Amino acid sequence: QKEVEQNSGPLSVPEGAIASLNCTYSDRGSQSFFWYRQYSGKSPELIMSIYSNGDKEDGRFTAQLNKASQYVSLLIRDSQPSDSATYLCAVNPGRRALTFGSGTRLQVQP
Amino acid sequence: GAVVSQHPSRVICKSGTSVKIECRSLDFQATTMFWYRQFPKKSLMLMATSNEGSKATYEQGVEKDKFLINHASLTLSTLTVTSAHPEDSSFYICSAAPSGADYGYTFGSGTRLTVV
Numbered sequence: 359q360k361e362v363e364q365n366s367g368p369l370s371v372p373e374g375a376i377a378s379l380n381c382t383y384s385d386r387g388s389q390s391f392f393w394y395r396q397y398s399g400k401s402p403e404l405i406m407s408i409y410s411n412g413d414k415e416d417g418r419f420t421a422q423l424n425k426a427s428q429y430v431s432l433l434i435r436d437s438q439p440s441d442s443a444t445y446l447c448a449v450n451p452g453r454r455a456l457t458f459g460s461g462t463r464l465q466v467q468p
Numbered sequence: 469g470a471v472v473s474q475h476p477s478r479v480i481c482k483s484g485t486s487v488k489i490e491c492r493s494l495d496f497q498a499t500t501m502f503w504y505r506q507f508p509k510k511s512l513m514l515m516a517t518s519n520e521g522s523k524a525t526y527e528q529g530v531e532k533d534k535f536l537i538n539h540a541s542l543t544l545s546t547l548t549v550t551s552a553h554p555e556d557s558s559f560y561i562c563s564a565a566p567s568g569a570d571y572g573y574t575f576g577s578g579t580r581l582t583v584v
Contacts, residue, residue: 392572394572399580400578402512404573446511448572454500456514456563
């Protein structure tokens with residue numbers, strides 16, 4: 359079992375819709391969870407962090423964490439074509455270096 | 469805040485030569501930096517953890533003699549790919565975060581290495 363699992367996609371949504379990205383992790387001791395956005399040929403950019411169960415909202419982005427289910431998600435409201443990218447879920451299992459999922463490619467259709 | 473600068477952004481070198489990549493934290497001190505490599509359409513693979521003033525910690529399967537890491541100051545870590553071969557061609561990215569806090573790490577802009 360991979361430490362951090364994501365559906366590779368592509369996830370295709372129409373412009374203006376809600377995009378829902380999911381991630382599961384295996385290490386129950388993980389305390390910190392992050393979502394990064396990576397455009398093709400570029401390095402990852404941090405867009406959300408979440409540390410406690412529940413929802414955390416920042417603009418059009420909402421991160422959701424459920425530690426009991428070992429599940430993290432990212433919702434993007436009012437999706438724009440500029441949101442088209444690969445979204446990486448990352449988990450800090452307590453050893454400082456982040457563990458990344460393989461990423462979900464999101465395509466927002468104009 | 470938490471800006472990480474990486475240089476060069478792109479390098480082409482001949483097989484057998486060495487290439488040095490620099491990673492600098494511009495507005496914070498980083499006792500620890502991380503080096504990743506990424507193949508096309510794949511996720512980031514942690515290569516090593518760079519520790520200021522001490523030896524780097526390499527992940528299993530990463531050749532420490534091939535990928536030399538030096539973290540001589542609190543703001544600079546370097547990765548040298550020695551005797552590069554075409555299979556070393558990849559996207560190398562460093563990351564760091566301010567010490568003493570559990571932040572998501574900031575990434576450098578990455579270095580696209582092509583060995584010909």
